[in-house]
Amino acid sequence: MPGTIFILADETQQQNLVSFVTQHANILAHYHLVGLDNIATALTQQTWLKVETLLPLRQGGDIVIASKITAGEEIIAVIYLVEFTQTHLYEFPFLNLLRVCNIYNIPIATNIGTAEAIFVQLRRTRSAHLIFNPVAGVGNANQDLLLIRQLLEPYFHLKVCLTTAETDPTKLAQDALEQNVDLVIASGGDGTVSAVAGAVMNTNIPLGIIPRGTANAFSVALGIPTNVQGACEVIIAGLTRTVDMAYCNSLPMILLAGIGFEAETVNKADRDAKKRWGPLAYIMAGWQQLKEQKDFETTIEINGEINQVEAAAITIANVAPATSVLAQGLGQIVPDDGLLEVLIYTSPVNKMQAVAGMMGLLGAGLLKVEIQRDNMIGFRAQRIKISTNPPQKVVVDGEIIGTTPIEVECVPRGLTIITPAFFSVATVENIEAIEAIAIDQIGKQEPILGSELL
Secondary structure (H helix, E strand, O other): OOOEEEEEEOHHHHHHHHHHHHHOHHHHOOOEEEEEHHHHHHHHHHOOOOEEEEOOHHHOHHHHHHHHHHOOOOEEEEEEEOOOOOOOOOOHHHHHHHHHHHHOOOOEEOOHHHHHHHHHHHHHHOEEEEEEOOOOOOOOHHHHHHHHHHHHOOOOEEEEEEOOOOOOHHHHHHHHHHOOOOEEEEEEOHHHHHHHHHHHOOOOOOEEEEEOOOOOHHHHHHOOOOOHHHHHHHHHHOOEEEEEEEEEOOEEEOOEEEEEHHHHHHHHOOHHHHHHHOOHHHHHHHHHHHOOOOOEEEEEEEOOEEEEEEEOEEEEEOOOOOOOHHHOOEOOOOOOOOOEEEEEEOOOOOHHHHHHHHHHHHHHHHHOOEOOOOOEEEEEEOEEEEEEEOOOEEEEOOEEEEEOOEEEEEEEEEEEEEOOOOOOOOOOOOHHHHHHHHHHHHHHOOOOOOOOOO
16 A cells, blocks of 8 residues: 555634645545545545545544654655644644654655645655657757656656667566566557557556657647647646557557558658658658559458458557548547548549548548548447458557458557546447448448549
């Protein structure tokens, strides 16, 4: 059990205490809180904090606190806001608490100023490992790292871990978990974030993200600022949410897997092109790939049901911003519904039709509406197997991982992440029923040849 903080106040100071605790809820969330009944009730209504109730001080609450301190339990601090115009120093409950805290070296705060001093120290006792990819993106890595340290070190005991050619982010994240850190922070592109997320998945250790890649698609999808200062401010605020993750061929996947067009586009947009052109490198590579992309035979298996279609592009998305154009078409991608969004397309007749289709999909993603196209198959599933003839390149979270076949499985709410926004929770009553609809839709499709991709 984490250390305990007692939160108490005289009657005239209780609203001040509730306001103070609400302001520092992100820090207090890491401790076991014990408070007077009416204070606990107010905080339960106004915050997500859990507060154990305590007897009123004049009915023995002070004795309960004193007994826990003398018994050697881990007591972090006692916050007791006192109204000194109405409280005499010799009154027994106050004197009892003051005396036992003094004897056992327990910090006790009797006003907002001393409480703030305690919380300055509490911030610095939280440990965080920053996994920093120095070659990500096109900015100045040294300046970024300096700014991150300036912003975060007043709030965390920060250890900086640099990725290298020999030390990948997964290993650094695993090392951090072995040291029982309170927070793991990934700073780099989507590949770096995906690798770190795979290590912290299902651990309840929050993941903070400071995006510094070319696309930063995961951060964009979750509303995390794509500038260093904004991302650090989100981490300091400390609001956590749980979102889905997935595995693709046993590799962690936070965004999407792409087969065919998207994988070839990423393959053409090499690191030099991304450094020179930034996100425009993907557009240029995609334009080039339109001339070369050909359909391929695709076999799809869901819950043992097998269907075959022809495709030029397939995306299996866990989370994706509107700018991940080929992941759009089913409307809003919900990051915590326990399902993957699967979109299958065939080759375009010409570039103009392809561009028009892309604009339509981009609009669908921005407006969060579903669209219908004759050349598109779209459905949701918890797990899916895909094989192709001939084998096709596969990209996962911006990195080429090899070729088909692939197997993708969603891990519902497997990742605790620090975000600035609340995501609505989609209730899925019967995932098997949704998958059955997907199988039925694929089964009704005739092989699509020569139609528009988008």
